[in-house]
Amino acid sequence: HLLFDRIVEPVVRRIGGSSDAESEAATESVLRLARRTREGAPVGTPLAIIGATAGAAEMTVEEIMVARTEIVAFPVTTEPSALLESVLEERYTRVPVFEESIDRVLGVVHLKDLIQHVRADGGNLQEILKPVLRVPERKPILRLLTEMQQAFVHLAVVKDEFGVTLGLCTQEDILEEIVGEIRDEFDHEELQTIRGFPDGSYQALGRVKVLDFNRETGWEVPAERGDSLGGLVFQHARARTPPGGAGLAARFRD
Template identity: 40%
Template sequence: MQQHDREKDRRSLFERLVEFISPGPDSTDELIESLATAEQRELIEPESRVMLEGVIRMAGMSAGDVMVAVKRMDLLDINAPYEDLLNQVIDAGHSRFPVFEGSRENIIGVLMTKDLLKLQRAPELNLRTLLRPPVFVPESKGLNELLRDFRANRSHMAIVIDEFGKTAGLITIEDVLEEIVGEIEDEFDVGESDSGIFTLADGSQRVAGDAEIEAVNQAFGIHLPMDDFDTIGGFVAHELGRVPRRGEAVEVAGLRFSVMLARGGAVRWFKVTRAPDAAEMSGS
């Protein structure tokens, strides 16, 4: 009897699965809609649904879609003095850097930040001996295949080259993985917003990097100049002197713009709160 009940349970589960997936989705969009339905029916957890969507979307993306453009790459000059290299490494905060010789296009290796410390202990060492061979991939290389290569080769960075063999940018394993898990950052959207500005549960705002400055001015009652920059991401980058990285914060017009997500050498999302001084003045 117990065996019969188990057989019945198996059939019941199979029937539920067939009911869910039949007729099968004919497109990626339909498959993503099916995942949303599965979440609503509590067949999968919200976090699982988000990651599965990331995997599905990643299948249609290439290295060129995600890479940091060459103009925004942090590079080290093989002929630079040690102190200059050290300052650049500290300022940028990366764990590894492409190294060039002569021209920025001529990438000759990758330097691990921890290896740079070896020069401090043993100045007689040649920086070239510390470099690791660079990995080159075409812009068209699919992210799925690239992720497999990263894992198989135990590498974390690749230099992306264009169709003419010139350096187009770089991509890291973190960039690829963010396509899967990075979208979790977007889960607190409440509906759609044409302005790219969303109110969060704690009362702060999340602002898209490509949100228009005019929309930001209206939302926060400020008067940022609109003559030279169209987007808030461009304006903040100009104020800082470079594209801010995830975790960095910039204070502008009494607001604190904290970088929540940066991808492809640009800020995707800011979390915006009142700057501490401005908050104290408004509360006094």
């Protein structure tokens, strides 16, 4: 344990927040999680954690967020019992709730609160909403982690300058970048993120980074560092969420 702490602590202390207080909070959160998950969890070695943490120092929210096209959220008018059925069926532990559109996220509902609410024949979902943060896409992830923990908030809504929702980011998303994949209550199997077919086509999850997709497939899809496939589709759809089953054609190479 002492060797582990001596290896990791100087790294995370060097890359903390912009102020001493932020740096201390970010450091302690990273160290706590690293110590808690290094035994019996698939997080890799201390050296792997150092690499991930050093990389996270320069990462911004837009690089790790769940893109708008991948967000699963529900209207605030949804009946609590109906929401509970959907949440249990899809094995979610928390879901965002919005008013009118995903650009107006009101908060997040936790599964345990929802179960108690339904059992008590509670009213609308606003009674059990937990707050969310609203952050710009260029915000450094370690600074966001500090702010989320200080505010006791699990979810951040990523907004552009016009107030459009670009994506979502959770504490777990940030911590995964630092210490590796974290399993939640319902993570029993890995999804195949990129799948190839005999005709040369590929199927991939929207959260796959374009650079990772290019490395895996040999394609040359242009993208900036951190761009996801879902974000790329969203850009080419001119910021409109395509309906289910819709097709999108884009020319990436001459």
